[in-house]
Amino acid sequence: EPEVTQTPSHQVTQMGQEVILRCVPISNHLYFYWYRQILGQKVEFLVSFYNNEISEKSEIFDDQFSVERPDGSNFTLKIRSTKLEDSAMYFCASSDLKGGGNQPQHFGDGTRLSIL
């Protein structure tokens, strides 16, 4: 069964540094998402991406965050200047619109980001 893959599985970064989290969505999917889960808290939506542009973003997704689909397969989340509170598990997901909505989102295994 096709999978969403995320790299790296664990990223350790100094505060203030830039970090790029990478995702390869399922190949025929059209919608892409990033979520994060701070330890002990709920999974939170960050951003959705469709047709090469941001479809929706949450209030968490401020100017420090950006997403890109640099080629036909990768989907990246960049944090420009990391803060301690960015430490979390970041999940990438993708979904297919075929059949008209409500196609479930498929998730990767996540990247654990630790800011020192």
Added chain:
Amino acid sequence: GNSVTQMEGPVTLSEEAFLTINCTYTATGYPSLFWYVQYPGEGLQLLLKATKADDKGSNKGFEATYRKETTSFHLEKGSVQVSDSAVYFCALEPNAGNNRKLIWGLGTSLAVNP
């Protein structure tokens, strides 16, 4: 606004026991409802879903019925196994055009002892 409330864990059961994990939601309109499972060291996997009232989602012996009158989507399994030990997340997707984001519950940790 939209929100999901799950029963707090951890839940500890013996093998073959009956499982219920409660989930209630608040939403405008008619959301889709999901249960995701996270096994130790792994990502979030879709367990089952329901897209309209009275739908029953089922998978791997788990079931949940979309109850609009009680705004609930409780997860049940008749006989749990040690391999069901995981964290279970209830989530909703607001039915609002092309903007598709999942709203999550806090997650309920389940430990099944042999």
